[in-house]
Amino acid sequence: xxxxxxxxxxxxxxxxxxxxxxxxxxxxxxxxxxxxxxxxxxxxxxxxxxxxxxxxxxxxxxxxxxxxxxxxxxxxxxxxxxxxxxxxxxxxxxxxxxxxxxxxxxxxxxxxxxxxxxxxxxxxxxxxxxxxxxxxxxxxxxxxxxxxxxxxxxxxxxxxxxxxxxxxxxxxxxxxxxxxxxxxxxxxxxxxxxxxxxxxxxxxxxxxxxxxxxxxxxxxxxxxxxxxxxxxxxxxxxxxxxxxxxxxxxxxxxxxxxxxxxxxxxxxxxxxxxxxxxxxxxxxxxxxxxxxxxxxxxxxxxxxxxxxxxxxxxxxxxxxxxx
Amino acid sequence: xxxxxxxxxxxxxxxxxxxxxxxxxxxxxxxxxxxxxxxxxxxxxxxxxxxxxxxxxxxxxxxxxxxxxxxxxxxxxxxxxxxxxxxxxxxxxxxxxxxxxxxxxxxxxxxxxxxxxxxxxxxxxxxxxxxxxxxxxxxxxxxxxxxxxxxxxxxxxxxxxxxxxxxxxxxxxxxxxxxxxxxxxxxxxxxxxxxxxxxxxxxxxxxxxxxxxxxxxxxxxxxxxxxxxxxxxxxxxxxxxxxxxxxxxxxxxxxxxxxxxxxxxxxxxxxxxxxxxxx
Amino acid sequence: xxxxxxxxxxxxxxxxxxxxxxxxxxxxxxxxxxxxxxxxxxxxxxxxxxxxxxxxxxxxxxxxxxxxxxxxxxxxxxxxxxxxxxxxxxxxxxxxxxxxxxxxxxxxxxxxxxxxxxxxxxxxxxxxxxxxxxxxxxxxxxxxxxxxxxxxxxxxxxxxxxxxxxxxxxxxxxxxxxxxxxxxxxxxxxxxxxxxxxxxxxxxxxxxxxxxxxxxxxxxxxxxxxxxxxxxxxxxxxxxxxxxxxxxxxxxxxxxxxxxxxxxxxxxxxxxxxxxxxxxxxxxxxxxxxxxxxxxxxxxxxxxxxxxxxxxxxxxxxxxxxxxxxxxxxxxxxxxxxxxxxx
Numbered sequence: 023x024x025x026x027x028x029x030x031x032x033x034x035x036x037x038x039x040x041x042x043x044x045x046x047x048x049x050x051x052x053x054x055x056x057x058x059x060x061x062x063x064x065x066x067x068x069x070x071x072x073x074x075x076x077x078x079x080x081x082x083x084x085x086x087x088x089x090x091x092x093x094x095x096x097x098x099x100x101x102x103x104x105x106x107x108x109x110x111x112x113x114x115x116x117x118x119x120x121x122x123x124x125x126x127x128x129x130x131x132x133x134x135x136x137x138x139x140x141x142x143x144x145x146x147x148x149x150x151x152x153x154x155x156x157x158x159x160x161x162x163x164x165x166x167x168x169x170x171x172x173x174x175x176x177x178x179x180x181x182x183x184x185x186x187x188x189x190x191x192x193x194x195x196x197x198x199x200x201x202x203x204x205x206x207x208x209x210x211x212x213x214x215x216x217x218x219x220x221x222x223x224x225x226x227x228x229x230x231x232x233x234x235x236x237x238x239x240x241x242x243x244x245x246x247x248x249x250x251x252x253x254x255x256x257x258x259x260x261x262x263x264x265x266x267x268x269x270x271x272x273x274x275x276x277x278x279x280x281x282x283x284x285x286x287x288x289x290x291x292x293x294x295x296x297x298x299x300x301x302x303x304x305x306x307x308x309x310x311x312x313x314x315x316x317x318x319x320x321x322x323x324x325x326x327x328x329x330x331x332x333x334x335x336x337x338x339x340x341x342x343x344x345x
Numbered sequence: 346x347x348x349x350x351x352x353x354x355x356x357x358x359x360x361x362x363x364x365x366x367x368x369x370x371x372x373x374x375x376x377x378x379x380x381x382x383x384x385x386x387x388x389x390x391x392x393x394x395x396x397x398x399x400x401x402x403x404x405x406x407x408x409x410x411x412x413x414x415x416x417x418x419x420x421x422x423x424x425x426x427x428x429x430x431x432x433x434x435x436x437x438x439x440x441x442x443x444x445x446x447x448x449x450x451x452x453x454x455x456x457x458x459x460x461x462x463x464x465x466x467x468x469x470x471x472x473x474x475x476x477x478x479x480x481x482x483x484x485x486x487x488x489x490x491x492x493x494x495x496x497x498x499x500x501x502x503x504x505x506x507x508x509x510x511x512x513x514x515x516x517x518x519x520x521x522x523x524x525x526x527x528x529x530x531x532x533x534x535x536x537x538x539x540x541x542x543x544x545x546x547x548x549x550x551x552x553x554x555x556x557x558x559x560x561x562x563x564x565x566x567x568x569x570x571x572x573x574x575x576x577x578x579x580x581x582x583x584x585x586x587x588x589x590x591x592x593x594x595x596x597x598x599x600x601x602x603x604x605x606x607x608x609x610x611x612x613x614x615x616x617x618x619x620x621x622x623x624x
Numbered sequence: 625x626x627x628x629x630x631x632x633x634x635x636x637x638x639x640x641x642x643x644x645x646x647x648x649x650x651x652x653x654x655x656x657x658x659x660x661x662x663x664x665x666x667x668x669x670x671x672x673x674x675x676x677x678x679x680x681x682x683x684x685x686x687x688x689x690x691x692x693x694x695x696x697x698x699x700x701x702x703x704x705x706x707x708x709x710x711x712x713x714x715x716x717x718x719x720x721x722x723x724x725x726x727x728x729x730x731x732x733x734x735x736x737x738x739x740x741x742x743x744x745x746x747x748x749x750x751x752x753x754x755x756x757x758x759x760x761x762x763x764x765x766x767x768x769x770x771x772x773x774x775x776x777x778x779x780x781x782x783x784x785x786x787x788x789x790x791x792x793x794x795x796x797x798x799x800x801x802x803x804x805x806x807x808x809x810x811x812x813x814x815x816x817x818x819x820x821x822x823x824x825x826x827x828x829x830x831x832x833x834x835x836x837x838x839x840x841x842x843x844x845x846x847x848x849x850x851x852x853x854x855x856x857x858x859x860x861x862x863x864x865x866x867x868x869x870x871x872x873x874x875x876x877x878x879x880x881x882x883x884x885x886x887x888x889x890x891x892x893x894x895x896x897x898x899x900x901x902x903x904x905x906x907x908x909x910x911x912x913x914x915x916x917x918x919x920x921x922x923x924x925x926x927x928x929x930x931x932x933x934x935x936x937x938x939x940x941x942x943x944x945x946x947x948x949x950x951x952x953x954x955x956x957x958x959x960x961x962x963x964x965x966x967x
Contacts, residue, residue, distance in 0.1 A: 049857075056950040057760070063950035066857035084949075092857070092913070234656060236677065236686065239897075240862035240948055256899060259427050265878050265891040267686040296948035298864045299676060300656050349738035351877065351890070352691055352703050399693040399701075399888070400881030404904075426904025440699035560907070587903045589877050589893075592735045596874035597893070597901065599919075600909075602927035607734070621847045623909050623919070 026155055027131065030196040031078040034103065037129065037194065039073045041101055047127050048098035051089045053082045059150035059164070060139030064089065078103070078131070078196075080153045080160065081139045083178060085292045087111040087246050090121045099125050103196075105133040107180065109189030110288040111246035113326040118286070120249045123191075130192025132200040135173055135181035137162070142176060145169055173205065180291045183208040186325070213309045232272035234299040241293035241303055242279060247286040254278070276306065284310040285332035289324035350592045353397045353442030354382045356418075361437055364421060366500025370468055371433060372409065372421045375443060388412050389450035390476040391583070391611045395591045396420060396432065397442030404428040405588040405606070408446065409471040411478035418443070421471035421503060447591045449611050451476045451555060452581065459553045460488040464566055466538050466558025467496050470503055472583055472610075473557050478507075481515050490518040491547050495538035495562075498524050499531045521545055539565035542573070549574040555581045567614065577615035584609050584617070584624050600624045626816040627789045627800070629780075633807035634787060638665035638713060640803045646710040648682050650675045659712065668713070673758035674940060678870035679712055679719045683743050684726065686867075687891035690739060690877070696884030704887075705742050711799070713750045717772035718763045718940035720751050722870030724775050728932045729873060739890070748795045751776030753823045757830075760941030762954055764831030768938055771823025783819045790816075830944075834954045835961060836925075836935060842960055843926040847918070851959065856917035858949045863894035865920070865952065868942040874900075895919050921956045 034052070041047045054065035054075050062082045066089060067073055085108050093100045104112055109130065115121040137153070137160055148166030159172045174182065187200035216224055242248045242255070255263045255275060263274055280303075287307045294304040314323045318331040360374040377383040388394075393407045404426075410419035424433045435441070453476075461480065465473045480487050492512060496502045502509075502522065513520050523534040523541040534541060539562070554575050556566050563582060570580055586598040586605045593607040601620045603609065612620075629637070641647045642663055649668045651660050657669050658676045694700045727744070730737040754761070754770035763769060773779035777796035781788040788811060791797045800808055866872040876893040880886050893900060896916055902908040910916050928936035943952040 057944060057955075061950065064858045066854075068854070068857075072854070088860075089857070231654065234654070234658070236863075236867045238863040238867050238894075240860060240864050243860040243862045244948065256897075258899070264880055265687065265876055265893075266880070266889060267891065296860070296862075298868060298946040298948075299658075300654065302654075348735075349690075349703055349705075350735035351738065352701065355699050355701060397888075399695050399699065400879050400886050402879050403877060429904065440695075442693075442699070442701065585903070586909065587901050589875065590737075593733055594730055594735070594737050594873075595876070595893075596729075596895070596923070599923070599927060601922075602930040621922075623915065 026153060027078040027080050027082060027133075028153065030131065031076075033196060034078055034129065035073050035076055038067070038076060038101060039070050041127065042067070042070050042073065046099065047101040048096075049093070050076070050101040050103075051086045052076045052103045053078060053084065053086075058143065060143040062139075079150075080137045081142075081150075083136045083139070083295070085111050085244065085246065085290045087115055087121075088244055088249075090115060090126060091249060094121060094125075099127050101127040101129060103129045103131055104189045104192065105131050105136070106184060106186040106189055106200075107133075107288070107290050109191070110186060110324065110326060111290050113190075114246045114286060114288050115249055117326045117328065118247075118249055128189070128192040128194075130189035130195040132188045132195065132197050133181075134187055134200045135177040135184075135205075137171065137176055138178045142169075142171065177205075178291065178295075179209075180289060182206050210308060210312050213305055213312055216305065216309070228273075229269055231301050232269060232276060235267075235272045235276070235301055236299060237267060237272070237275065238298060240296045240298065241301075244292045244296045245279075245283065246288060246290065246292075247283040248279065254282075276301075276303070280306045280310060283307065285314055285323055285330045286326070287311065287324060288326065350444070351590060353395065353403075353444040354379060355440055356443040358435055358437055358439050358441060359417065361435070364503040364505070366498075368433075369424045370421060370501075370503055371424075372419055372504075373432070373435075374410075375418045375420065375441070376416070377443065378440070383416065386418070386446065388418075388446035390453070390479045391450035391472055392446040392448050393472075393591075393606075393610065394418070394420070394443050394445030394447065395588075396422075396428070397444075398428055398431040398435070399442060401431040402428045403442075403589075404432075405447070405591055407472035407475070407583075407610070409474045411475050411482060413479050413482040421468060421474070423468045445591070447606055448609060449607075451611055452553075452613075453479070456480070456553050456555075457486050458488060459551050460548070461490045462493070462547050462552055462554040463491070464493045464538065464542060464554060464556040464558070466494075466562040466566075467501060468503060469556075469558030469562070470494055470508075471557075473555060474504055474507065476555065477512065481512070481518070484515060484518075488517075488551065490515070491545065492518070492520045493523075493538065493542055493545060494520065495523040495525065495536075495541060498526055499528050537565070538562050539569040542566060542569045546573060549576070549579060553579055553581065557583050577618060578613055580614040581611060582614065582617065583611055586624060625791045625797070625800075626811040626813060627791075627808040628783070628811045628816075629787050629789050629804075629808050631786065634780075635665040637804050637807050638668060641711045641713075641799075644803060646708055647713065648679075648710055649713040659714070670714075673754070673756055673761070674716050674718070674942070675714070676942070676946075677868055678940065678942070679715050679723060679749070680726070680870045680873075682710060682712055683723065683747060684730070684740050684873060687889055688739055689887045689889045691888050692885070693879075693881070693888065694885045695881070703738075706739055707742070707746065709746050709748075710743075711748045711750065714752045715749050715776065716752060716754055716940070717768055717770060718761070718938040719870045720749065720775035721763070721766075721768050721772060721938040722940065723749070725871045725928075725932075725934060725936055725938070726873055728934075729928075748777045748799055749775065750796075750799070751779040753779065753781040754826065755782055757826065757828045758941060758945070759830055760944040760954075761828050761939060762831040762834045762941060762944075763939035764828045765834040765836050765939050765954075765957075766935060766937065769824045770826040770828065771820055781819050781823055788816050788819045790820075828939075830941070830954070831939065834939070834957055836957055839957055839960060840926050840929040840935070843922060846960060847922070852918040853914050855951060855956070855959065856913040859896070859913045859917050859951050860949055861896055861898060861913055861916075862948070863892075863896055865943040865947055866894040866896055867892060868946050869937075870940055870942075871924075871936050871938065895923070917951070921953065924953060925957070 049068040056063040147164030152163045154161040362372040364370040589595040593604045598605040657672045777793045924936040
């Protein structure tokens with residue numbers, strides 16, 4: 023039985039308080055309560071008196087590693103709590119040479135799944151008092167009601183096929199290791215359904231999605247693979263992407279970003295989760311993932327390696343005569 | 346159709362004068378194609394206009410000509426970014442867009458009868474030049490005039506006709522030039538403007554100090570003026586922020602609750618001290 | 625004038641408007657309800673708290689061409705003015721109030737923003753009172769309420785099996801007498817006032833938790849507070865809050881040209897973007913998130929009130945619902961009220 027996140031909240035607070043007080047870290051990136059029990063938010067604390075605002079519970083989904091880029095030019099270490107998927111995101115930032123691993127104090131949190139707060143919030147259970155792990159379900163007890171939530175329906179999709187429950191290479195770990203077994207095989211059926219559509223229908227589908235895009239750049243800002251010093255879309259001279267909001271520009275933005283991230287995406291799904299207009303961005307990334315698996319024979323392109331498939335060229339092995 | 350404040354008028358560049366040795370500053374003399382627009386363009390020293398290079402964009406540039414000399418406008422432009430780059434590529438006879446005038450103006454009313462101390466650095470002399478020529482065209486209305494002007498090197502001094510010649514010839518008007526570093530031909534003072542100012546030691550009695558220049562120069566000049574006994578109300582300066590609309594709608598150029606495009610760019614030091622330090 | 629209209633007749637009216645003018649209404653697509661042009665009443669969603677994006681999209685579009693120019697040989701400039709008539713249906717009270725706040729900036733003062741003003745003239749606003757405020761709504765904090773109608777040309781209130789309707793302007797009357805002819809019945813005045821009163825007094829729970837009284841005064845002395853440093857760290861620096869907000873109006877003017885001709889257009893910009901205040905030459909007065917987050921909330925709750933006497937927020941709650949990190953104005957108001965200023 024995996025330990026619940028809340029069981030480690032006190033230990034995390036104690037540890038962070040200690041690390042801040044003795045100067046090991048100058049700040050810690052973790053979670054705090056949001057507008058209700060179902061929407062915890064990121065929190066960056068820099069003083070021991072802020073530590074009691076940190077929480078850890080089974081709804082803590084946010085991928086925090088991108089915040090490390092805010093501190094790369096400053097002295098001192100930043101602490102951070104990472105789940106399994108987050109540790110892949112951290113590896114992405116380290117392998118891309120954007121974050122110096124030596125400047126990060128990683129507290130690992132083995133994870134067997136995060137509850138999808140968006141699905142639970144409408145159930146009317148009120149403020150959550152207790153969450154119990156029942157094996158194939160979570161029992162959520164709120165002050166207005168209780169429900170047993172089957173994991174297969176109430177965890178985030180990415181948790182169901184995750185095989186990286188334990189953050190590797192952490193400086194400290196909260197709780198026991200979780201068996202690295204996926205609840206179900208990685209599912210590409212939605213991508214396959216799109217692939218089967220005639221190209222005009224596929225175009226219509228994506229154009230409809232893109233027409234909702236408001237170019238807020240939340241997806242880019244939260245993505246650990248989007249870590250360029252200066253994003254191509256921010257460059258004024260030459261201006262690669264205009265400021266007009268029309269379909270061609272939305273297409274340019276999303277397809278360019280998808281391709282820039284392809285092969286380096288860690289499948290964290292944060293882009294789709296933070297999108298205020300609910301664009302199915304992970305469908306794009308998972309399509310590319312699926313193609314990379316087939317074309318390059320790398321079964322797990324979402325696990326960062328020293329050099330990614332699209333970051334290398336092997337002249338002698340390339341089946342094509344001309345690059 | 347009521348006038349759209351964002352639509353520029355067509356103007357022609359009549360004359361381009363490189364100001365600095367490396368021509369990174371050029372003065373553009375411009376007239377509106379429509380004589381009625383030219384006639385009706387009433388501006389005051391300190392105000393700015395939005396210059397359009399169509400296809401590239403707009404930039405807010407202070408008007409360096411004096412409103413006492415009518416029939417044309419002059420803009421001194423330093424090559425800094427996309428729009429100013431494009432302007433520097435322009436040729437005489439080329440057409441641009443101009444809209445304005447925008448912003449508040451130097452407080453001439455407050456300056457009348459007073460001794461005037463102008464302190465400029467580099468291209469910062471451009472807005473001051475409008476004011477200085479304005480004042481000199483009505484010389485009797487003002488007291489003693491001291492113009493302190495410095496640039497990085499002799500080649501960087503702008504408006505050489507005025508600073509080396511014309512302005513020195515007016516009654517009770519002194520021009521004090523300095524450079525940060527000299528060259529083989531320079532025989533004048535070599536000092537940073539704030540230091541130079543303290544050496545000149547102009548009296549604050551019945552005086553108004555007006556200063557424009559790079560932020561770092563302003564910062565130390567203000568300190569020097571305080572040392573010389575100038576109060577916050579006696580000191581006038583200008584702010585610069587990125588601008589888009591120029592008419593107080595796009596929200597971009599605010600410093601606190603003031604919009605630099607309509608409440609500025611001219612501020613006294615006492616007004617400036619009430620604003621948050623975000624410029 | 626107070627009238628009633630049956631739902632069927634309302635649909636008939638909306639169908640007519642969709643055919644005769646551009647009708648913008650709440651419509652759900654792929655799980656998201658937002659205001660968009662619809663071709664028939666059947667596309668309209670009636671069961672929603674508020675749309676994801678606001679009426680701002682149609683009065684002050686995210687990008688809009690302002691003028692055409694030709695630079696081949698000589699210079700010719702041609703202004704573009706929006707002329708198309710449009711009707712917006714289903715505009716909630718918070719959005720109606722937001723339009724009034726935008727009007728203050730964009731149409732008053734020495735100049736009026738011409739395109740916005742033209743669109744305002746060409747748009748008929750049909751407001752719709754709120755039956756079920758969301759748990760993120762807090763319009764009541766600012767003195768608005770679920771039945772607030774100021775700014776609407778025609779205001780609708782769902783009342784059992786029909787709608788109460790009130791014409792508030794000539795445009796509203798024109799709608800009722802023109803396309804709406806024969807579809808409206810006079811209302812019993814007393815009953816109608818009771819319906820309006822009930823909506824005005826409808827509970828907005830979250831509004832009780834957000835007290836804005838005097839926040840502008842507190843913020844007069846809050847510029848240097850440590851709070852901005854603390855709270856800004858979790859900001860993602862995206863433009864979500866500014867873009868979904870019905871009162872945010874910062875914009876950019878850009879040219880796009882090819883082969884000697886092009887357009888100058890206006891598009892939304894966000895004070896949350898890093899380059900917002902970056903000048904040519906590289907100087908940026910707001911170089912980090914701290915300055916930008918502070919600017920946003922000072923503008924909304926202190927600078928705008930200084931200039932225009934109201935807060936630049938109507939409690940629509942979109943930023944509360946959609947900010948991915950929960951850094952929203954309701955939270956800031958509560959924090960600032962509760963935080964003791966640091967020395």
